[in-house]
Each structure stands twice: as C-alpha cells, then as structure tokens.
Amino acid sequence: MSFLAPGPKLTLIKGAAWSLATRWGIRLVGFLNTVVMARLVLPEDYGIVAMAFLVVGLVQSLLDFSAATALIRKDKVSRDEIDSAWTLRGIQGVLMAGVMMLATPVAAFYFSDTRVTTILYVFSACVALSGFSNIGLTLAQKQFNFSLEFRYQLYSKLLSVFMTILAGWWFRDYRALVIGIACGYLGGALLSYWMHPYRPRWNTTEIKSIWLVTRWLMLANIAGFVLRKGDELVAARIGSTSEFGLYNVGSDLGQMPTGEVGPAVLKSFLPVLASMNETAADINATVLKTLRVVATLTLPLGFGLAAVASPATLLILGSAWTGAAPYVAAFAIVGAIYSLGGPVTTLLTLRGHTRSLSAAVWVEFCLFVVCAIVLVPYYGLMGLVMARAVGAVVNLFVTFWLGSKQCSLRLMPILASIVRPLSGALLMYSVVDALVGYLGLGIYSLAISILAGASLFFMWSLLSWNFLGRPEGFESTLLEIVSSRGHARK
Secondary structure (H helix, E strand, O other): OOOOOHHHHHHHHHHHHHHHHHHHHHHHHHHHHHHHHOOOOOHHHHHHHHHHHHHHHHHHHHOOOOHHHHHHHOOOOOHHHHHHHHHHHHHHHHHHHHHHHHHHHHHHHHHOOOHHHHHHHHHHHHHHHHOOOOOHHHHHHHOOOHHHHHHHHHHHHHHHHHHHHHHHHHHOOHHHHHHHHHHHHHHHHHHHHHHOOOOOOOOOOOHHHHHHHHHHHHHHHHHHHHHHHHHHHHHHHHOOHHHHHHHHHHHHHHHHHHHHHHHHHHHOHHHHHHHOOOOHHHHHHHHHHHHHHHHHHHHHHHHHHHHOHHHHHHHHHOHHHHHHHHHHHHHHHHHHHHHHOHHHHHHHHHOOOHHHHHHHHHHHHHHHHHHHHHHHHHHOHHHHHHHHHHHHHHHHHHHHHHHHHHOOOOHHHHHHHHHHHHHHHHHHHHHHHHHHHHHOOOHHHHHHHHHHHHHHHHHHHHHHHHHOOOOOOHHHHHHHHHHHHHHHHO
C-alpha cells in the first residue's frame, strides 16, 4: 500500500504546483522589474531602501503572532477563532507601525543616512493598513484553494511592479522603489476583500488561545529574521550604501531559485499533513519523500546558479552590478542548504515542537555571530556570507537530529535522501564552472553552460535512481504524474 493515500497525495501535488506557480509567477514579474530598475537606478538607491526594509523586517519579526499558522494547524475552526485571528493581525499591524515610527531616529543614526526616516514613515502607514487584510485568504489556503492565492499574489505584484517602473521612469532614484512597495502593500489589502467573500469582525475572545499555540513560533520568527538578515544589518553598517546595495541584490538574486522552489513545495505540505489520518510511520515516509523531492529540485538550482553567477549577473543587472556576482554565487549555495530542512521543520511544527525549533534557530544565530566576528576582519562582507553558510549547515543537522529524536524519523534515511542529489549537484558545478571559465561571460556561454549543467544533472539523477532500485522521490513522483495523465487521456 502507498504510504500516502491518493487523496492527500493528489492534493499535495496540486497544492505544490499552485504554490510553485504562485511563487514563480511573482518572482518572474519581480525579476523583470529588477532587470528594468537596475538600469534606471543605482546600487546606492537599492541600498537605502533595503536599509529601511531591514527595520521593517526586524519589527515584523518581533511582533509576528503567527495567527494564520494557528488557523491552519487546527482541523476545524470556529467563527470566533477566525475573527480573533484577524483582530490579532490588525492589532499586530498597528503595533508594528508604532514601533517603526519610534525607531526612525535610531535607524537614521545607525545607517548614517537621514533618508531612511522618510521611507520608514511611509512603510509604517502601509504596515498598519495591511494588517487588516482579509483573513479569508488564509481560509482559502486551509481549504487547499491555492489557485485563489496565485491570482491574489500575482495581481498584487503586477500592481507593485507597474507603479515601480512608472515611478522609475519619472524619478530615476530610490523614491520609485518606495512608491512601488507602498502600492504593493495597499493594493494587496484592497484585493484581499475583493477576491474573497469572507468579512471578518472585531473579536478578541480567542486571542489568548491563539497566542498559546504560536508563542514559541514568535520566538523562532525573531531568531529566524535576525539570523537570515543579521548579516545585512552588519553589512549596512560596515559597508557604504552602494556596497550594501550590491550585497543586498546579490543575496536576493542568489537565493531566488531555491527560495521559490523549496517553499512552494512546502506551502501545501503543512495543511495536507494536518489533514492526514495516516499512521506516524506513513507520515514520516511522506516527509522523507518530500525531502528527496526538495533536494532534487533545489540543490542543482543553487549550485548551478553559483557556477554561472558572473555571466548571469552581467546579463541580468548590467555592467554597473558586476560587483554583486560573488554574492550571487555564495548565496545561491547558502539558499540551497537552507531549503533542505523545510520538510522536517514542517513535521516538527505539526507535532507541536516549536520550542525546539526556536532553540535550534537561536543556536544557529549564536554560531553565526561567533563566525562573523572571526571572519569579517579578514574577508569583509564576504565573511558574513561564510558565517551564514556555517550556520546554515549546523542548523540543517540540528533540525535533522530533532526530527529523529522527537518524531521518530531515522537519521540515516534523512541523510541518504540528500546524498544522491548533492553528489549530482557537485558534479554539475565542477563541469559548468570549467565551461564558464573556458567560454567567457557572454550570453552564449551562459546558455551553453545552463544547457550542459541541466543535461548532466538529469542524466545523473536518472541513472543513479535506476541503479539504486528506483526509490521514492522526485523521479517516482514525476513518473506517477505522467502516468496518471496518460491514463486520464485514454
């Protein structure tokens, strides 16, 4: 008998497909926006807006009550719980806005740029209003209606990008980026009510119960942000605005492929696991299979982008941004490492081990700080990336260990799930890196290198999968999808 019943399996596949379409659709629009705006504004302009957004992200992580997660985790929810979650998010948005406004003088002093103050005032208003977005979108996700989220996210992003490019042609500086982000916030709030019929009401009766569920997630969110963006907080202080712009855009571009594929697969994973009535062994088998799928998708993307970082950066961003290429390469690999722990983290969240996850993230953060203190004096901003890489590897193994200890996942099968795709990704990286060095940085070099790398990894995956007896994973899932479509057409 299959370890995952046809219903949940089909739901997971469809949900992952819609999530993938959502994230890649949004990223494609955002990518085109970056290509255009990189030629209209300078790295310094990106740097100043990114500095302000660091403050926004920090405050949001400090006051994120994860109300939506509390609704998704429960099998059934009442009207009071739904409205209380919406109320809590609205209170959260107002609190965030107030803290951001109070923090503006400190931010201007820390970043040594008074332009941050005005930007933060604009973002504060946007965060306060967006906190009252319709909670109905969370209900749609809980009901596996991922197509609605796809349309919502895409429309919001299109509005933001359109306004950013329009303002970019007019202002040619950082103000265009601020206008685009603000339109994304406000447009998204309006769209949430236009696209979903649910109308929330002010209700505080279940806020306490929601808080009891999510309080450890809040601590994990704080640690997660400080860890993921702690390097940028340091980089924004020790580097110039232009250098930070290169670092920030390099980080975003490098982590884009893996940051979209891995979470897209996992977005439908928690609701599906929460709805399964299978045994613990069956659920664990599902987690391992999902881990193999995530590894097979993200590792070649991360290592492949690292190999072609120089020609890709030149083509995408232009000659003014070539200094971002080393950061693109390094963060591509870091992003691939981070994506691997997602399936096990989702299982731990479902089983209620959020306190352990929070502790693991704080351990990673402390390790990052120690490594940064040692490496930054010798390697500058690149030392921050190296510290992130060390922390990511340690966090991955701690997450795997927690899965084996608290959820009865065996450690060896977990590690075996990533060995084969990792070996193929390393082989592909070596070949593609040599090709780029031989062919140069032109567009033809990039195209040939990508084609060669993809072909090599595909052949490696297929041959090794057959050699190992066709284990459950990406290849078997793909075969099932193709087979089911073939039967449906007959």
